[in-house]
Amino acid sequence: MKPPAIRIAFHGDTARVGRCALPRTEGLLRAMPAARVPQAVRRLHGICAQAQGLASMLAIAAATDEVVGREDLARQAIAVEAEAMRETGLRLCLDWPALVGEAPQAEAARALMVLTQAEVPDVAAMSAWIAGIAASGLPARLVAQAPAHLAPVFEARIAGMGEAPLRIAGILSGAPLPRGETPAAGIGVAAVTCARGRLVHRVRVEQGLVIDYIIDAPTARRFAADGDAPGLLARCRGRDEVIWAMHAIDPCVAWGLDEMGEVA
Structure with a gap:
């Protein structure tokens, strides 16, 4: 082990x-054909795989002047939001109750898994889930019993989870989507917000191959x-x-x- x-x-x-x-995975990506990298990144990361894959795709697209269609980008951005909601929600339902001497909320966790893995997002149902977990009082009890210097950390994480349905609704309504940047020829940089914060990928591509790759x-x-x-x-x-x-x-x-x- x-x-x-x-x-x-x-x-x-x-x-x-x-x-x-x-663990560092960037070394496995060097010398790989750029087109294969986003899928490889998803396979290499068991946690926040959607966020890792989107950041990689955007960075590669920026480095290679590839245009990503709105529909595909929106689909992946929604998957990232759902993933972030799921990551925090599962911690809240399954891991954090023990901190306040309570049993896990297994039914709520199962419902969250179904909602956030659906092919077509149900924003209303996601919002209802957020309202239900808030009504249970668990988030409030967690923040109230947390050590004072840690309470804001929990508050921020829970608040971010609660905003996920609104962000998904915005994407469905045509809100701006994340894009990569090209600070120099052959270099792509992209940032995506995942459950634990800001994830940044930076890649350098030459003749279709990855020369350097950095994941922050x-x-x-x-x-x-x-x-x-x-x-x-x-x-x-x-x-x-x-x-x-x-x-x-x-x-x-x-x-x-x-x-x-x-x-x-």
Whole structure:
């Protein structure tokens, strides 16, 4: 079994990032025909695959002067919004209730899976799901019981989930869609908002082949030396607060807690 990509060292009342070895997939993309890269990116990423694929497609299109049709782009942008809603909603229904001593809301999670994986989005049903989970009081209880410095993190994540149906409705109504940029010939850059934040892909293409590829992902930024994760962890007091912090950050990779030299 592979060890967790992120290890949090917790001793006494102090927590810090002890190890952060996030998997990098960019090396697998170099020398690959540019046209094949977006699909490869989707297959390489088990979490936020739609967001990764869209960012890749937009970056490749910008680097190769390819025009992506409105219909195809809208379909993929909607899939990204639904994916983001699902990612946060599943954490809210299945993982976060334990933080406040409650059982998972399995039925709500199953309903969310059906709604967000539908081929044709039902915006009204998505909005009703958001209203229902809010009416259950779980989001409010979670924010109320969170450590003070972590409550805004949970609030922002829940608020973003709640806005997903509105953003999907906007796409269906003709709102502007994300596009890549071409800062120089053969270079494409694209940014997409996923469940955990802003995802950026940058690619350089020469003669139809990928020469260089960089993925700037939210988890990597947050756990960098200048990211917010070290600061949030440093403010934790006690093991429970450390666990709250890691759920608030919600890295897209496995994590473990090293407490007094023992792996918890």
